[in-house]
Amino acid sequence: MEALDGNAIGGMLYHVFGGEMTMAQAQCGHCGARGPLAECEVYLGGPGVVVRCRVCHNIVMVLVEVREMMCVDLGGLSELELPAWR
Amino acid sequence: MSFVSRGFRSRRRDTDADPVRVPPGQSVTRDFPVLSAGPTPHTPLDRWTFSIENGGVLRTWTWEEFRALPSEPVTADIHCVTRWSKLDTTWEGVSVDTLLAEVDHDAGYVLAFCDGGYTTNLPLEDVTGGKAWVVYTYKGEPLDPEHGGPARLLVPNLYFWKSAKWVRGLRLLDEDEPGFWETYGYHMYGDPWREQRYSGD
Amino acid sequence: MARAAILGRLTWRVATVTAVVDETPRVRTLELEVPGWRGHVAGQHVDVRLTAEDGYRAERAYSLASAPGEPPVITVERLEDGEVSPYLTEDVRPGDAFEVRGPIGGYFVWRPDDGGPLFLAAGGSGVVPMRAILRHRRNSMSEVRARLLYSSRTLEDVIYRAELDGEEVVHTLTRAQPPGWTGYARRVDADLLREVAWPAEDGPLAFVCGPTSFVESVAAGLVEFGYAPGRIKTERFGATGGR
Numbered sequence: 192m193e194a195l196d197g198n199a200i201g202g203m204l205y206h207v208f209g210g211e212m213t214m215a216q217a218q219c220g221h222c223g224a225r226g227p228l229a230e231c232e233v234y235l236g237g238p239g240v241v242v243r244c245r246v247c248h249n250i251v252m253v254l255v256e257v258r259e260m261m262c263v264d265l266g267g268l269s270e271l272e273l274p275a276w277r
Numbered sequence: 278m279s280f281v282s283r284g285f286r287s288r289r290r291d292t293d294a295d296p297v298r299v300p301p302g303q304s305v306t307r308d309f310p311v312l313s314a315g316p317t318p319h320t321p322l323d324r325w326t327f328s329i330e331n332g333g334v335l336r337t338w339t340w341e342e343f344r345a346l347p348s349e350p351v352t353a354d355i356h357c358v359t360r361w362s363k364l365d366t367t368w369e370g371v372s373v374d375t376l377l378a379e380v381d382h383d384a385g386y387v388l389a390f391c392d393g394g395y396t397t398n399l400p401l402e403d404v405t406g407g408k409a410w411v412v413y414t415y416k417g418e419p420l421d422p423e424h425g426g427p428a429r430l431l432v433p434n435l436y437f438w439k440s441a442k443w444v445r446g447l448r449l450l451d452e453d454e455p456g457f458w459e460t461y462g463y464h465m466y467g468d469p470w471r472e473q474r475y476s477g478d
Numbered sequence: 479m480a481r482a483a484i485l486g487r488l489t490w491r492v493a494t495v496t497a498v499v500d501e502t503p504r505v506r507t508l509e510l511e512v513p514g515w516r517g518h519v520a521g522q523h524v525d526v527r528l529t530a531e532d533g534y535r536a537e538r539a540y541s542l543a544s545a546p547g548e549p550p551v552i553t554v555e556r557l558e559d560g561e562v563s564p565y566l567t568e569d570v571r572p573g574d575a576f577e578v579r580g581p582i583g584g585y586f587v588w589r590p591d592d593g594g595p596l597f598l599a600a601g602g603s604g605v606v607p608m609r610a611i612l613r614h615r616r617n618s619m620s621e622v623r624a625r626l627l628y629s630s631r632t633l634e635d636v637i638y639r640a641e642l643d644g645e646e647v648v649h650t651l652t653r654a655q656p657p658g659w660t661g662y663a664r665r666v667d668a669d670l671l672r673e674v675a676w677p678a679e680d681g682p683l684a685f686v687c688g689p690t691s692f693v694e695s696v697a698a699g700l701v702e703f704g705y706a707p708g709r710i711k712t713e714r715f716g717a718t719g720g721r
Contacts, residue, residue, distance in 0.1 A: 193690035194316065198713045199539060201582040202525040205488045211584040229585035230712065237312030237359045238438055238458045248316060250394075257462035257475045264461065274584060279535070280492050282576045285528045285565050287536075304534070308559055360534075 197228035200240055203254060204228065207261050210276040218270035219244035219251055225270075242267075294364055298354055300469035303362040309424065310361060314457065317422045318392035318443050325427060327376070327411065328446035335380045335449075340427070344413070346371045351410055353433035355440070356469040368420075368431055370412030373404045373447070384449035388456060389430050392443040397456035398465065399432060399439055404447075408434055411444060436467040436474070490527060493550070493578040495570055501637045505603065506567040507543060507553045512578060515550055518542055520614040521587035521607045521685070521713075524552065524580030528562055538562045541606040541687075541713075542581060543638075545613035550581075553637060555603040557716075586685065586713040590615065594622035594683055595676045597705075599666070599696045601629045601688025604715060605637055608687065612645050627674050629666055629692065633659075648674045666692070671699045678704030687713040 197204070197213050204212035213229035224246040231251060232243040239255035244267075251267035265271060287304050294305035328337040338346070350369050356362045388398050403409065413420050413428045420426030425442030432439050438458050459465050464473040472478060497509040523541045538561075544551035556567040570576075588596070588611045596615070598608045605628055615624055625646045630636045631653040650662035650670065662670060676682040684705055686696045693714045700710050 193716070194714070195690065195716065196712060196714045198523070198583060198586055201523070202488065202539065202579050205582060206579075211582075213583055213585040227585050232316075234313050234315055236314040237310075237357065238463055239314075239461055241314040243315060250315075253461060255458070255461040255463075262461050279490065279527065279529045280575065280577050281531055282528045282565075283574050284569050285576075286530045286532075287534045288561055288564060 194232040194234055194243070196233055197231045197242065199233050199235070200242075200254070201229075203240065203261075207254065207263055208273070211274060214274040216270075216272040216274075217251055217268055218272075219247060219249060220267050220269040221249035222247035223269070294362075298364055299362055300356055301472045303356055303360055303469065306361040306363055309363060310357070310359075311423050312357070312359065313423075313442075314395060315393045319422060320392050320427070320443075320445075322427060326445065327428070329376060329380050329449065330446060331382060331384065331449040335382070336376075337446075343371065343411075343428070346375055349410075351412065351431065351433075353431065355433055355437050357437040358463065358467070358474050362469075367416055368410065368412040369414035370410040370428070370431065372407060373409040373411065373430075374407065376411065376447070377405060380449075382449050384451060386450040386453045388448040388450055388454060389439075389441040389444050390446055390448060391441050392445055395441055395443070395457050397430075397439050397441050398450075398454055398459060399435070400453070400466070401449075403435060404432060408432065434468070436464075436469050438463065439467055488579050488582070490577040490579050492575050493524075493526075494575045495572050496549075497572055498570065501553065502635055504556045504567070504635070505553060505637050506556075506570075507551060508566065508570065510550045510552065510578070512550055517546055518544075518550065518581035519583070519587045519589060520545055520610040521711075522581035522583040522610075523607070524550065524578045525582065526552070526562065526566070527577040527579070528565060529577070536561045539582070541610070543606045543609045545610055545617050547617065548613070550578075553603065553606045553609075586687070586711050588614070588683070588685065590618045590620040590622065592683060594624060595680050596622055596624040597676050597682045597684045597700075598624065598626040599629075599675075599684065599686045599688075599700075600626065601666075601692030601696075602631075602635070602715075603637070604686075604688030604692070604713070606687075607713065608685065609638055609641070611685065612642075623676070625674070625676065627666065627671075629688070666696055666699070668699050668702065671696070671703055675700065675703060675705075681706070682709065684710045685713075686710065688715060690714040690716070 215228045218225045234241040242252035253264040255262045322340045325340045329335045354364045409432045412431045430441045430444045493510040493512045499507040527537045529535045540552040543553045554566045556563045
């Protein structure tokens with residue numbers, strides 16, 4: 192299956208973070224690559240969503256919805272810079 | 278419940294299926310959805326190995342050695358936690374009993390590990406006694422990489438996330454440890470007949 | 479409802495279909511009425527959620543085809559094994575309704591102040607957000623140069639054909655071409671890009687949208703052609719063209 196990108200989960204990210212997140216700058220904790228979440232690889236894996244660094248493919252974020260509660264693992268990021276929300 | 282849209286229904290449903298074969302909350306499908314947590318791995322067969330470990334490697338097989346093991350055909354119904362089920366899927370592979378027979382152990386649990394880093398945990402009881410295989414053929418053809426080829430775990434009695442794709446081995450454990458999805462709240466056991474989708478179900 | 483009025487929260491709202499337009503044998507445009515719609519930016523999308531009587535639910539994202547200031551409009555391509563697109567392209571009638579959430583997006587968007595020149599590359603239904611961008615450019619009387627490279631399987635599959643005739647569009651038809659076709663007849667490659675894309679020294683702003691393989695190949699091609707990677711915006715749909 193071909194990966195999508197962060198645009199595909201824009202709604203889910205907005206729901207979790209409370210604002211537009213595709214422009215948030217994500218820094219990969221594994222290789223240091225930095226770029227907007229919109230450009231990360233996204234796998235709609237069935238049980239959950241896996242977001243990977245486009246450069247090294249390591250996991251940067253996992254989002255799982257369990258009984259209407261979102262579990263979000265940001266451990267793969269060394270930094271997540273939120274965009275300035277108007 | 279949210280707003281219901283006139284006339285909308287699941288397209289995948291195969292209404293000919295015998296309801297007694299369908300666990301609660303599931304819909305039988307004719308296709309075979311591909312769902313993944315990462316890019317499809319492509320380990321060359323001359324570097325592929327399957328191992329049984331418990332901290333150290335107890336036993337390992339190369340692809341050739343693995344293919345030389347006694348294998349058997351398997352027909353099974355499979356149930357994905359995302360609510361699709363597929364009946365009478367046909368595979369061929371090596372029973373996990375055959376693999377574990379070569380190893381001395383008293384583990385209670387296993388953690389399947391895979392190319393790409395995916396893991397999933399299972400009680401030893403659920404991968405022995407003819408309940409689990411490492412399969413490399415689906416519908417008479419070599420298992421497609423998209424569906425877990427060259428080889429994947431097949432444990433039909435549990436939700437299909439336990440049938441780990443691109444499996445490379447089993448780690449023997451004394452205690453149950455959550456694998457990838459289990460860590461995020463999916464059920465440690467995952468019995469589709471008791472609808473054990475999430476932790477606490 | 480008080481909850482919907484809270485700024486910064488994206489809630490599901492019920493959208494009613496006011497009109498449907500069959501663009502091609504597989505593609506349909508749905509004009510929507512969404513209570514409380516506060517407008518959108520060109521390039522944004524909405525999430526659509528369908529719930530069946532038995533509780534079965536499916537959710538997909540669709541780009542908005544209309545320009546800011548116009549009512550929300552989506553264009554949907556029917557996928558053979560789709561769960562949502564067959565319903566939206568075959569069953570839905572004016573008066574029907576479903577839930578939407580949006581507008582969503584802040585990366586794959588264009589506002590006139592962002593300038594150009596604009597190079598838009600669309601594969602299949604990837605042309606939908608491009609229509610929003612081109613309409614917005616036109617409605618706002620922007621003087622920014624824009625060119626659309628649009629890859630489709632056949633002429634019959636070209637969406638918004640009449641409307642795009644008024645724009646600077648270069649078509650390529652990859653599977654079959656009508657008799658007498660003098661245009662491009664192959665998948666986008668480096669040579670094609672070199673002939674069609676604005677020169678890199680013009681400092682273009684590029685938007686690439688469509689199936690993942692199309693986007694990766696075109697974006698890589700533009701980088702090789704000299705486009706600044708930071709000025710190439712990408713949006714990937716699924717392998718078969720939908721999300």
